[in-house]
Amino acid sequence: MSKIFLTDTTLRDGSHTVSHKWNTDDVRKIVTALDAAGIDLIEVGHGDGLTGSTINYGFADYDDFEIVKAAASAIKNSKLTVLLIPGIGTVEDLKKAQECGAKAVRVATHVTEADVSEQHIKAAKKMGMFTVGFLMMGHMASVEKIVEEAKKMESYGADVVYCTDSAGAMLPVNVKEKISALVKNLSIPVGHHSHNNLGLAIGNSLAAIEAGATYIDGSLSGLGAGAGNTATDVLVAVMNKMNIAHNADLFKTMDASTNALLPVLEAKGVKANTNLDTMILGYAGCYSSFLLHARRAAIRFNVDVREILIECGRRKAVGGQEDWIIEIASDIAKLKK
Template identity: 70%
Template sequence: MQTVSHKFSPEDIISVVGALDKAGIDIIEIGHGDGLTGSTINYGFSEHSDYDLIKAASSVITKSKLAVLLVPGIGTVEDMEKAKESGITAIRIATHCTEADVAEQHIMAAKDLGLFTVGFLMMAHLTDVDRLVEEALKMESYGADVVYATDSAGAMLPIDVTEKISALKRNLKIPIGHHSHNNLGLAVANSLAAIEAGATYIDGSLSGLGAGAGNTSTETLIAVLNRMNIEHNADLYAAMDASTKGLIPVLEAKGLKPQTNLDAMIMGYAGVYSSFMLHAKKAAKRFDVDVRDILMELGKRKAVGGQEDWIIEVAHELSLEASNK
C-alpha cells in the first residue's frame, strides 16, 4: 500500500489477493503500510477503510490465511476485534526490536480471538543477538505462534541474518520468520540465509513491491526454492501470473511502471541463454503453448546459444502433448 500511496481499492485487492490464494501463498497480508488504522495525517490516508479491504480480500480467499499488520500505539485491540469480524484469520503485531513489552496485551488478545499470531520485531539490525533473543522470548511467552526478525531498513548482510536467526532458533520453541527489504540488493540472499539458519516463515511481495527498495520478490524466491529443492506450498507459474495478470495491471492503471523482469528470472530458472526468449515467445504464440514450458524443456535438454532451432521443435511437441490430453 505504501508504494501506491495507499490507493488500492477493494477491486484491486480482489484481483491481487485472489491470484495469490490460487498461487498457494500461505499467509496474505493486506492493509496500510503502517498497520491497522494507520490511515492518518501522520502516515498517509488510505482511499478505503481497512475493513472494506479486509472484506474484499476475505471474499476471494479459499486456502490462505488473511492477515493484517498491527502496530501497538497505532492500532488497538478494538481495531483487531473489528478486523476479525471483517474476515482476518491472522495478525502480525509489530514493535521495535527492543520493545516487545508493548505487544503483550495485543498478542494475548489476538490469541483469545483465535487468530494465528505473529510477533514482528522490527529494525532487527539495531540490536545485538542477546537482546533480540530476550525480546523474542517475551513474544513467545505472550502466546505468539511465530516470531520474526525483521530487517525493516534492508541493512542486514547474510552473515547478520544467519547469526540472529540461528540464535532465535536455538532459544525459542516456536517457529521463526524473517522479513527482508532489498536496499542492498540482498533480499533473496538474506531470505535464503534465514532458511538455512532455521527460519520456516519467509516474507515476499509480488514483483518485490514494497516500501523503499522493496521486499523479497515472491516469484524469484519461489524459483530459487524450487531450484534448491526446498519444500513449500507455492506454485511458481501461478505466482508469476499473479504478478503479470493481477498486480501489474492494477499498478499501470495508477500510472506506475513496476520494475520487473520475470523474463530474466524464468530464463535463469530454466538455465537458458537470453537470446532464446524472443524466439520462444514467437513459438509460444504460434503453437498456443506457455513460453515458460518451452524454456523449461530447453533447459532440460541443455540447449546453448546457437541451438535456437530447437525452439520450434519443442513448441510443436508441447502442442501435440496438450492436444492429446
C-alpha cells in the same frame, strides 16, 4: 530442511508503493490470484498497519476494514492476515478486523520494545487468531537483545516470532547469525522479512531459511517500501531449484504478478521493476539469448513461453541451437492437442 510457509505482503507493505491507494476491486483481484497460487498467509491493509490511514502515515482511499472484507470475500484457503502496530492500532481495531474476516495478526514493535506487544498478542490469542510477533528494524539490536525481546513475545503467546530487516540494511551473515540464535533459543517457529535496499532480499531470505527460519515474507514482483521486499515469485523459483518444500505453485505465483498485480499498477501509473520471463531463464538454466526466440515461438504455436524455456533447459540446449526452439514449441503444442 523444514517446509517453508510464505506470507505475501503485496497488499500491505506494497501499499506504500501506491500511496495506500488500493481499492476493493484491486484487493479482490490480487487476493484471488495469491490464494489460487497456494500462498499460506496473505497480508492486507494500510502499509503502517491497522488504522494507519492518518495524516502522519498517509491517507488511504478505503479504510482497513473495507479492505479486509474485500479480501475475505475472495479468499478460500490462505490465512487472511493483518498487521497491527501498538500505538497505531488497538485491540478494538483487531476485534473489528477479525469480524471482517482476518484470521491472523502480526503484532509489530521496534526490535527493543517487545513489551508494548503484550496486551495485543495476548488478546489476539484469546480471540483464537494465529499470532506473530514482528520485531522491526532488526539490524539495530545485538543478537543477545533480539533473543531477549523475542522471548518476551514467545512468553505472551506468539505462535511465531520474526526478525525483520525493515531498513534492508542486513547482510546474509547478519541474518544467519540472528536467525540461528532465535531458532536455538525459542521453542516456536522463527520468521524473516527482508527489504531489497542493498539488493540482498532474496539472499537474506535464503540465509534465514538456511539458519532455520520456516516463515518467510515476500511480495509479488518485490513490491514494497523502499526498494521493495523479497519477490515472492522469484523466491518460489529459487526454493524449487533448491528442493525446499513449500505450498506455492510457481506458474500461478508468476501469473499473480503478471495478470493480477501488474495491470492494477499500470492503471495507477506505477511500473514494477520485474521481468519474470528472464527469471525463468535462470530457473531453467537456459541460454539467455534464447528469450526473444522463445517468445516468437510461443506466439507462433500458441504455447506458454515458460514451458518452452524450461524444456530448452531440460534438453540442455546451448547457443547455436536456436532452431531447436521451434521444434520444442511445436512438440509442446502437439502434446496439448
